[in-house]
Amino acid sequence: MKNFKEIAKNVINIEQQAIAELLQYIDDNFEKACHIMYQCQGRVIVIGMGKSGHIGGKIAATLAKTGTPAFFVHPGEASHGDLGMITKDDVVLTISNSGETGEVLAIIPVIKRIGAKLISMTGNTSSTLAKLADTHVCIKITTEACPLGLAPTSSTTATLVMGDAMAVALLNARGFTADDFALSHPGGSLGKRLLLRLSDIMHQGERLPVISENALIKEALVEMSLKGLGMTAIVNAKNQLVGLFTDGDLRRILDLQIDIHQDKITTVMTKSPTVAQADMLAAQALNIMEDKKINGLIIVDEHHSPIGAMNMHDLLRSGVL
Known part of the structure; x- marks a missing residue:
């Protein structure tokens, strides 16, 4: 019988290592990306396909609730009309582990023509998406926790953590407070804890x-x-x-x-x-x-x-x- 506990511990160890590897990518490119989002006069538009899209949705939600207005746009829907949501005052944050996701690359020329700033998050600094962006944040990991190296595991965890790092860095820069947080959480016990006097x-x-x-x-x-x-x-x-x-x-x-x-x-x-x-x-x-x-x-x-x-x-x- 498989030793489920040992397998699970190995997965956690691998993903912990992937997160530790991110520290080397908190560099000038990361700082530039934060400055671009901090100075944004519009919204941060997060775009990603597949599992990167799921992670992108979470990153957009975290940005929005911590003082950086943001929302997620699916690249497939973007090609069929949703690009109209993007303006020249916005910043587009594209996520792709390979940096070669076709659905994402297909809309880059339009984003460039609109005039929106472009930030990419990929695991390949030489990728097309990395080269086209105004700045590129690396999320490269050594090993996926999946033993087949197929299912996004360590890579999606690393992407989510890098997104959290951006959101919290921006929160701090904006002087975002508990009162500000409460304005977007009026319902439920969380809203009561933050708003009730x-x-x-x-x-x-x-x-x-x-x-x-x-x-x-x-x-x-x-x-x-x-x-x-x-x-x-x-x-x-x-x-x-x-x-x-x-x-x-x-x-x-x-x-x-x-x-x-x-x-x-x-x-x-x-x-x-x-x-x-x-x-x-x-x-x-x-x-x-x-x-x-x-x-x-x-x-x-x-x-x-x-x-x-x-x-x-x-x-x-x-x-x-």
């Missing part, structure tokens, strides 16, 4: 648990029970936050000689608690809560007055957690 989910107004610093512990317990957040903010006469009392604090004082009917909340509250601002991303608040090992946050304004409160349950309901 505390102002969207915090409890405010009458739902905000807050008591005076002159209040007794029993009054804090009543406020916590009414508002149901497991905590209450404590404020001074100027409505500025001076402390916080939580369910955890309550458990910690049970063994102390505390009279909840007589003692003030200031004797047991947490002073200078961690706070947040209303425009903070919910995902950022989650990081703070996990780092501080706390279950809730009070949201304050520029005067340090409480304007909202939220806890882990709010993050869970909103889909952030």
Whole structure:
């Protein structure tokens, strides 16, 4: 019986080596290709046939979601009308391991006539496609993981990694941020994690648990029970936050000689608690809560007055957690 695990490990080793070999091709040609795409006034059009086309589609998607507008065009469809999608302001990124793919070469004269910049990614620096391009990025690999040397394996992996290298280099050059990323990912949990702010989910107004610093512990317990957040903010006469009392604090004082009917909340509250601002991303608040090992946050304004409160349950309901 075949040793599937050993075969699989050998495939991974071969493909890891192919990726390592790419480092030598991060050269002046790679940098020129990135500059051309960075300065592009239109779109990056990715073109490839067969397996190179599948990889090209992924590269186009990665470019588009990281700040470089891009889309994929099939070379066969391009020859039958889709070349009309390409303008002189665009950059065309052609992918072909051999550099001699007929369907791709057939449309190069038209791309040249349009005036679009041409970047090629091939495994053959002497290929026709490499020579026709404004700059050529080499993706040559030594060995395919396929033992027959027929199925694109290491070569497609190397192409995808080189595309990722371009996309991330451009992302960094553009100063692309999480907020920019969120604009193209508004749906699902990813969009919620990136777009949702505390102002969207915090409890405010009458739902905000807050008591005076002159209040007794029993009054804090009543406020916590009414508002149901497991905590209450404590404020001074100027409505500025001076402390916080939580369910955890309550458990910690049970063994102390505390009279909840007589003692003030200031004797047991947490002073200078961690706070947040209303425009903070919910995902950022989650990081703070996990780092501080706390279950809730009070949201304050520029005067340090409480304007909202939220806890882990709010993050869970909103889909952030």
